[in-house]
Amino acid sequence: MSIYRQSRSAIRKIVFGDTLIPQEFTIGLIDPQTEITVFLHGMGAPIVVTRRLTTACCAPLVLGVSLDEGQWAAGSGHCKLSLRFYERAGAKRLLGEIWLESRAVIPLDCTELHLFDVLGSINHCLPRPRLWAHFLSQAYSNRRNVGSFDVKMTARELRAAIVTFIRPHPLMLGSLIGEAGGNMFPMNLMGELGNGYFAFALKDSRRAAHLVEDAGRISLSNVPLPLCSTAFQMAVNHTKDSISWDQLPFALKTSKEFRIPVPAAAPRVRELQVEQIRKIGSHTLFIARIVSDEKYSDDLQVHMIHGFFQHWRMRDRKSELAASLAADLLNKRGLARS
Numbered sequence: 001m002s003i004y005r006q007s008r009s010a011i012r013k014i015v016f017g018d019t020l021i022p023q024e025f026t027i028g029l030i031d032p033q034t035e036i037t038v039f040l041h042g043m044g045a046p047i048v049v050t051r052r053l054t055t056a057c058c059a060p061l062v063l064g065v066s067l068d069e070g071q072w073a074a075g076s077g078h079c080k081l082s083l084r085f086y087e088r089a090g091a092k093r094l095l096g097e098i099w100l101e102s103r104a105v106i107p108l109d110c111t112e113l114h115l116f117d118v119l120g121s122i123n124h125c126l127p128r129p130r131l132w133a134h135f136l137s138q139a140y141s142n143r144r145n146v147g148s149f150d151v152k153m154t155a156r157e158l159r160a161a162i163v164t165f166i167r168p169h170p171l172m173l174g175s176l177i178g179e180a181g182g183n184m185f186p187m188n189l190m191g192e193l194g195n196g197y198f199a200f201a202l203k204d205s206r207r208a209a210h211l212v213e214d215a216g217r218i219s220l221s222n223v224p225l226p227l228c229s230t231a232f233q234m235a236v237n238h239t240k241d242s243i244s245w246d247q248l249p250f251a252l253k254t255s256k257e258f259r260i261p262v263p264a265a266a267p268r269v270r271e272l273q274v275e276q277i278r279k280i281g282s283h284t285l286f287i288a289r290i291v292s293d294e295k296y297s298d299d300l301q302v303h304m305i306h307g308f309f310q311h312w313r314m315r316d317r318k319s320e321l322a323a324s325l326a327a328d329l330l331n332k333r334g335l336a337r338s
């Protein structure tokens, strides 16, 4: 290694320590996750919204929180609204907070989906100097590469998006049958809304969003750990009209009502009928009714979290952190870290 490279690597070690972890980090958890509770603050008593929360769009960053009909009107104050992310066990520490500003309300049956813009956020997963070292380095890199991004998020939005991934997001394979044939692609911008509703966001500039729009229905399969690297490799399908089912490297079965091909090993399959479509910005928000929800096993399923939260989860457990980095690489690329 050249002297330049050696010094660069030494400086990075001093600045970032052991926090250079992939931002999109994969872990295996039982579904539904029980590590994080999310509260909505600012309307009187805090409201648990862990399973009523979704990202509706990335640029602008818009978050959706569903409340029961009348819950918003019954609340008091509605000022300094925020989402607070707490560890569920142990000392129940506050790990992150996102301040919100009301943007729109979408009425649903017995439910209201409140859409919020993001005013700011704080992240407690890393010590502040390390956190800001990452933010400054990301800002520098984003400035240099801004021309190559099709989703242009502000620094404030990027920091808040990191906080949203303190709550583990299940990775799913969405499959559908459209006019051009079938397709299957990975998804993680999604969330339950309660009262039989589910929402997900797809990039407007990719084919997947338009295929769902045309088909009006989709099957969502949770991903077991052994299928993770294959699911990642299927990201390219977001850009395709269709794929050949018989080229997929895993066995298929059909979903219960829609008879759409889904992975035979899927531990859980939901079928969704799209009811509303909102084009917000970089992403289109789909609000759907759950038509069926079949659970086949309690095995560990792939969840995505932010690398900062993984560092916090593994604090004081250096060897486990190293092992989890190797597992993440294996999950994504089917490769062990050398």
Ligand SMILES: Cc1cc2nc3c(=O)[nH]c(=O)nc-3n(C[C@H](O)[C@H](O)[C@H](O)COP(=O)(O)O)c2cc1C
Pocket (backbone or CB within 6 Å): 171, 186, 187, 188, 189, 190, 201, 202, 203, 204, 206, 231, 232, 235, 236, 238, 239
């Ligand atoms: C694990 C994973 C999850 C993804 N989840 C979503 C999603 O929820 N919504 C979406 O629009 N795209 C999702 N994508 C697709 C990517 O954002 C991207 O559009 C896709 O990989 C195609 O690459 P490109 O945009 O660079 O052409 C996901 C990709 C991966 C690998």
